[in-house]
Each structure stands twice: as C-alpha cells, then as structure tokens.
Amino acid sequence: MEQNNVSFQNVKTGEPLSQKEIDEMFMRRCLQLAKNGRENAKPNPMVGAVIVSGDGRIIGEGYHVRCGEGHAEVNAFASVKPEDEHLLSQATIYVSLEPCSHYGKTPPCADLIVRKGVKRCVCGCVDPFAKVQGRGIRKIREAGIEVTVGVLEAECLELNKRFITFNTHQRPYIILKWAQTANGFLDNGGRGMAISSPFTKMLSHKLRAENDAILIGRVTDERDHSQLNVRDWSGKDPMRLVIDRHHPCFEGLDFSRGKTEVLQQIMQYLYNNKVQSLIVEGGAITHQAFLDAGLWDEIRAETLLSTSVENSVTSGTPAPMLPHNVRLISHEAYDGNVINTYERM
Numbered sequence: 426m427e428q429n430n431v432s433f434q435n436v437k438t439g440e441p442l443s444q445k446e447i448d449e450m451f452m453r454r455c456l457q458l459a460k461n462g463r464e465n466a467k468p469n470p471m472v473g474a475v476i477v478s479g480d481g482r483i484i485g486e487g488y489h490v491r492c493g494e495g496h497a498e499v500n501a502f503a504s505v506k507p508e509d510e511h512l513l514s515q516a517t518i519y520v521s522l523e524p525c526s527h528y529g530k531t532p533p534c535a536d537l538i539v540r541k542g543v544k545r546c547v548c549g550c551v552d553p554f555a556k557v558q559g560r561g562i563r564k565i566r567e568a569g570i571e572v573t574v575g576v577l578e579a580e581c582l583e584l585n586k587r588f589i590t591f592n593t594h595q596r597p598y599i600i601l602k603w604a605q606t607a608n609g610f611l612d613n614g615g616r617g618m619a620i621s622s623p624f625t626k627m628l629s630h631k632l633r634a635e636n637d638a639i640l641i642g643r644v645t646d647e648r649d650h651s652q653l654n655v656r657d658w659s660g661k662d663p664m665r666l667v668i669d670r671h672h673p674c675f676e677g678l679d680f681s682r683g684k685t686e687v688l689q690q691i692m693q694y695l696y697n698n699k700v701q702s703l704i705v706e707g708g709a710i711t712h713q714a715f716l717d718a719g720l721w722d723e724i725r726a727e728t729l730l731s732t733s734v735e736n737s738v739t740s741g742t743p744a745p746m747l748p749h750n751v752r753l754i755s756h757e758a759y760d761g762n763v764i765n766t767y768e769r770m
C-alpha cells in the first residue's frame with residue numbers, strides 16, 4: 426500500500442502526506458491531463474493516467490487524445506523512458522477511469538497493465554460502459570496487482586458526466602435551459618423576446634457547441650422559428666429536435682400515449698443514435714414534461730434583473746418552477762443578467 430521509501434510533505438504544515446493525500450495528488454494530475462481530451466476524445470470519455478515509481482517520481486504520463494487512438498494508459502506507458510522501465514515492478518499507475526477490459530478500437534488496457542507488471546493500480550471511478558463495468562478492475566486484481574478504486578471519485582465522475590449518464594441510465598445527460606424576466610416570464614405576452622444579453626447569448630451558443638442535441642416544443646418552433654445553431658461560438662451545431670405530432674422528429678414516434686411516453690421514446694432514439702447529451706430549450710410545457718418525467722440532470726436558469734423590463738412585461742408564458750430536489754452549483758453574473766445552475770440533489 427505504501428509508496429516505497431517515499432515521503433511527501435504538506436507545503437504549509439510540513440506534515441507528511443497520508444497515502445490518501447498522495448493518491449489524491451496524483452489523481453488530480455490525471456484529471457488535468459484528461460481535460461486535454463475535451464475537444465477530440467468524444468464520444469469516448471476524457472481519461473488521464475500517471476505512472477509513479479516506488480520512490481514517488483512521475484515516470485510516465487498520458488491522456489486519451491482522440492477517439493480511435495491510444496487510451497491514456499497506453500500513452501502513459503509509451504512515455505516511460507527506457508532507463509526507467511525497470512522501475513515499473515514497484516510502480517503505481519493512476520487512471521481517472523477504470524482501465525478497459527474489452528477489445529474496442531484498441532486492445533484492453535487492463536491486459537497492458539498486467540503485462541507491464543506494476544505493483545498497484547489506482548482508479549478514479551468505475552467505467553459504467555456495458556463492456557467494462559468492473560471487469561477491468563477484476564482482471565487486474567486477479568493478476569495479483571493491488572487495486573484501489575474511488576480516489577477523487579466525484580471529480581472523475583463529474584468530468585465525464587455526459588458519458589457516465591449515457592452509460593448508466595441509457596439516455597443522454599439532460600440540461601433544461603431557459604431565460605426569464607425577474608417577474609418570471611419566458612416571453613412577452615406570448616411573443617419571443619431577447620432576455621439574454623449579447624454576452625450570455627454567446628454563452629448559450631458555447632453550451633450548444635458542447636452538447637450533442639437540442640430540443641424544443643412545437644409552440645416555440647412555430648412562434649420563434651428557432652435556429653438552435655452555434656453562430657456566436659465555434660463548433661458543431663447540435664442535432665435539432667422539435668416535439669411536434671404533425672412533424673415527428675423520427676419515424677415511428679407515437680404520440681398516442683401521453684407526454685412522458687413520448688419523451689421515453691425520444692430518449693430511446695437518442696440512445697440508439699449515441700447522443701450523449703441534450704439541451705432542452707423550452708418552452709414551459711416542454712420543460713414541465715421533462716420535469717414531470719424526472720428526465721433532467723442540470724437546470725440553467727438565466728434571469729434578467731431589470732425593473733423596467735419587469736414593469737413592461739406583465740403577462741406571458743410563466744417560467745417553470747424549480748423542482749424541490751435541486752442544489753445550486755453555480756451563480757454567475759454578467760451585466761444585468763444572472764445564470765444559476767442547479768443539479769439534482
């Protein structure tokens with residue numbers, strides 16, 4: 426369990442770090458590396474790996490750069506210098522996600538770890554992907570390598586929340602997003618209005634670029650002719666979906682059994698098409714259907730804090746009520762607008 430002959434100190438107190446603190450320090454480095462895959466690893470998860478010698482020196486590092494290419498562990502082992510190879514038998518490999526155990530586009534990393542013969546393997550979190558789900562950890566343990574799971578687990582899960590939700594719940598990660606006046610309207614007397622500022626509109630387009638699909642209800646589409654594209658940021662436009670019984674967004678969508686059933690069919694369609702994340706942009710009826718079905722992971726509510734707007738907008742489509750089981754995770758202020766982001770408690 427102990428790193429051989431190694432002692433790290435807390436920079437402030439001078440106290441020696443516990444093994445847990447040492448593990449967290451190297452896992453934090455894995456997370457830093459993993460984030461470099463943000464643009465190109467998709468639809469694969471972002472993963473970072475660090476190899477630490479028995480005397481506490483990083484002798485290898487890597488991350489999953491691009492889908493179809495080497496995984497983090499492969500790149501980390503490849504970076505070990507020939508003169509350090511003999512240190513592997515006493516080394517620990519840290520990986521932010523459980524090493525894979527299956528033949529995908531590349532061979533199993535669990536086999537590579539066993540072959541390299543390290544002493545210990547520390548994983549941030551279990552991979553919920555159906556072909557892995559603990560099999561990588563088991564394979565490594567059965568080869569006699571000590572395995573620790575769950576170091577900085579919350580951070581590791583958060584980094585790949587889209588991939589994790591998709592594989593755990595067989596549906597995309599769902600963000601409900603709306604903008605409202607301070608007195609709680611989504612529009613002005615049923616007519617679409619610009620509630621966002623140019624800056625927060627740009628942030629919405631950034632959010633669109635970061636997610637795979639975007640969905641609105643029929644009334645919003647009819648009134649606003651929503652483009653739902655990424656024109657104020659750079660990146661790919663998300664898949665555009667409108668819930669409209671007269672123009673179903675895919676063949677076979679059955680509207681005969683109520684709103685929740687419609688959403689369940691859409692979730693199945695998105696899962697089948699490997700859509701890992703979805704922004705729901707409203708309107709109120711559409712948001713309410715997702716809330717009623719419990720189909721949401723995050724809510725981003727923007728509020729325009731203007732009394733003159735409040736005085737002039739006295740009727741319209743009421744903004745959805747926040748459900749009771751939310752936790753505020755971020756509060757950002759931009760000019761006269763605030764964006765509150767909530768996650769499920």
Ligand SMILES: NC(=O)C1=CN([C@@H]2O[C@H](COP(=O)(O)OP(=O)(O)OC[C@H]3O[C@@H](n4cnc5c(N)ncnc54)[C@H](OP(=O)(O)O)[C@@H]3O)[C@@H](O)[C@H]2O)C=CC1
Nearest residue numbers: 603604611617642643644645684687707708709710711714
């Ligand atoms: N400020 C903001 O952030 C936003 C404001 N808006 C504003 O909101 C207003 C529209 O909102 P609202 O009136 O609530 O309407 P919606 O845009 O939510 O559309 C509702 C309609 O979509 C269809 N629909 C939605 N969900 C389902 C489901 N699960 N199953 C079956 N059908 C479904 C139904 O169509 P049908 O009736 O045919 O059955 C339903 O009546 C617009 O004025 C728009 O400008 C809209 C989005 C964001």
Ligand SMILES: Nc1c(N[C@@H]2O[C@H](COP(=O)(O)O)[C@@H](O)[C@H]2O)[nH]c(=O)[nH]c1=O
Nearest residue numbers: 604618619620621649651652653654706
């Ligand atoms: N008015 C309003 C929003 N409205 C949402 O954005 C859609 C328009 O997208 P686009 O056609 O691409 O500009 C519109 O139909 C509705 O879903 N959103 C916001 O963040 N802030 C706003 O002030």
Ligand SMILES: [Zn+2]
Nearest residue numbers: 496524525534
């Ligand atoms: Zn792998």
